[in-house]
Amino acid sequence: xxxxxxxxxxxxxxxxxxxxxxxxxxxxxxxxxxxxxxxxxxxxxxxxxxxxxxxxxxxxxxxxxxxxxxxxxxxxxxxxxxxxxxxxxx
Numbered sequence: 001x002x003x004x005x006x007x008x009x010x011x012x013x014x015x016x017x018x019x020x021x022x023x024x025x026x027x028x029x030x031x032x033x034x035x036x037x038x039x040x041x042x043x044x045x046x047x048x049x050x051x052x053x054x055x056x057x058x059x060x061x062x063x064x065x066x067x068x069x070x071x072x073x074x075x076x077x078x079x080x081x082x083x084x085x086x087x088x089x090x
Contacts, residue, residue, distance in 0.1 A: 013050040
């Protein structure tokens with residue numbers, strides 16, 4: 001994937017995530033007792049994963065291994081981000 005495509009995909013993903021977050025916030029504000037039972041589908045959504053990866057990759061802690069023992073750099077150099085995201089969302 002070239003850089004322009006990745007930037008475009010990230011922009012679209014950020015917009016989608018913001019729209020969903022805004023909708024959830026509005027629903028929660030309208031009904032404080034509302035239950036959100038199906039949030040896993042949002043967490044596993046490719047747009048959410050792309051935005052989350054971009055945020056994690058860009059933060060100061062990206063060089064620190066996570067609970068799986070992998071750093072962002074080791075994931076990029078090893079199996080690749082797309083493959084890692086696919087295995088993590090299964």
